[in-house]
Amino acid sequence: MSERPASAGGARGGRGVAAAREPDAVDRRLINALQGEFPLTATPFADVAAALGLDEAEVIDRIRAMLDDRVLTRFGPMFQIERMGGAFCLAAMAVPEAQWEATTEAVNAFSEVAHNYRREHRLNMWFVLATERPEGIADAARRIEAATGLPVRLFPKEREYFVEMKLEA
Amino acid sequence: MTMPKSKARSPARAAIPSVAVASDAAAHVAPLDELDRRIVLATQDGLPLVARPYAALAEQLGCDEETLRARLARMLESGRIRRIGAVPNHYAIGYTANGMSVWDIDDALIDAVGERIGALEFVTHCYRRPRHLPDWPYNLFAMVHAASRDAALARVAEIAALLEREFRGACRGRDVLFSAGILKKTGLRIGG
Numbered sequence: 001m002s003e004r005p006a007s008a009g010g011a012r013g014g015r016g017v018a019a020a021r022e023p024d025a026v027d028r029r030l031i032n033a034l035q036g037e038f039p040l041t042a043t044p045f046a047d048v049a050a051a052l053g054l055d056e057a058e059v060i061d062r063i064r065a066m067l068d069d070r071v072l073t074r075f076g077p078m079f080q081i082e083r084m085g086g087a088f089c090l091a092a093m094a095v096p097e098a099q100w101e102a103t104t105e106a107v108n109a110f111s112e113v114a115h116n117y118r119r120e121h122r123l124n125m126w127f128v129l130a131t132e133r134p135e136g137i138a139d140a141a142r143r144i145e146a147a148t149g150l151p152v153r154l155f156p157k158e159r160e161y162f163v164e165m166k167l168e169a
Numbered sequence: 170m171t172m173p174k175s176k177a178r179s180p181a182r183a184a185i186p187s188v189a190v191a192s193d194a195a196a197h198v199a200p201l202d203e204l205d206r207r208i209v210l211a212t213q214d215g216l217p218l219v220a221r222p223y224a225a226l227a228e229q230l231g232c233d234e235e236t237l238r239a240r241l242a243r244m245l246e247s248g249r250i251r252r253i254g255a256v257p258n259h260y261a262i263g264y265t266a267n268g269m270s271v272w273d274i275d276d277a278l279i280d281a282v283g284e285r286i287g288a289l290e291f292v293t294h295c296y297r298r299p300r301h302l303p304d305w306p307y308n309l310f311a312m313v314h315a316a317s318r319d320a321a322l323a324r325v326a327e328i329a330a331l332l333e334r335e336f337r338g339a340c341r342g343r344d345v346l347f348s349a350g351i352l353k354k355t356g357l358r359i360g361g
Binding site for chain 2: 018019021022023028030031034035036037038040042043044045046056060063064066067070071072073074075076077078079080081083084085086088090104107108111112113114115116117118119120121123124125126127130132153155156157158159160161162163164167168169
């Protein structure tokens with residue numbers, strides 16, 4: 001891509017989670033393969049490696065390097081907490097610029113905050129709460145309001161029409 | 170970079186009322202048992218990057234590897250795990266424009282519109298959510314990822330044109346909120 005991910009992913013005025021580099025061609029093949037079903041076999045990395053014509057150690061090293069460089073944000077099971085009796089909820093706040101850094105730090109410190117994005121709108125901070133019990137959402141929102149002094153708007157999903165879990169690299 | 174083209178693979182996921190999912194979870198899905206819960210705690214940071222990751226996890230949890238793999242398979246089957254694998258930083262793989270398009274859709278038509286928009290190839294997430302009147306009239310959220318802001322805006326315009334063509338008068342307003350950066354992306358973390 002023409003745009004450098006390091007700057008594109010950088011949170012303006014915040015401490016973002018920008019990737020340190022772009023993935024190379026082999027990394028991209030690996031990313032695409034790893035968004036399918038990771039084998040539940042004794043030696044899953046060797047199986048992935050064989051399918052791609054790589055060796056096991058290289059696959060493991062590349063995954064580790066991509067995690068270190070934030071090309072990957074995680075590698076492992078993606079849990080659907082709603083199927084375990086818990087809840088996800090999208091939430092947003094209007095954060096004044098002068099309070100941006102402190103608010104980002106305060107919000108990110110909550111373990112219930114699974115993702116947090118800056119967006120260009122009066123409601124400029126959008127995050128996802130994930131809690132083990134449905135009632136934990138309102139409780140987490142109240143605690144975030146107390147920690148930041150800002151109102152939290154909750155946007156619970158009323159209906160899910162489509163979720164794509166895969167982005168081709 | 171190409172957009173996902175696998176929309177046909179998950180039709181069953183469309184339009185699951187979240188209330189039903191929640192009550193289903195309460196009524197039919199037993200809470201995590203002790204071992205499943207420990208598996209979640211042990212893997213929410215990620216899988217061990219070793220040749221035999223399941224054996225390493227099993228050792229850490231004090232169970233045998235076969236049991237651990239069977240538990241993971243069961244959690245995949247029940248949907249407690251959506252999938253096992255990598256989550257790319259979408260900026261790093263070229264999806265630099267991430268636009269959350271939001272729409273104020275007539276309540277009488279919202280589900281028909283949501284199904285239609287969610288089925289579009291370039292829409293990666295599509296949900297109905299509550300309005301926050303008076304300043305947030307939008308009840309449909311459709312995430313659009315693209316390689317540039319113009320490309321994302323062109324896709325939003327395409328959605329608007331489709332709505333005008335197929336659901337005339339149903340859409341009363343829209344906005345697009347572009348991402349200006351990821352501040353955190355860890356996935357869920359439950360407590361020990």
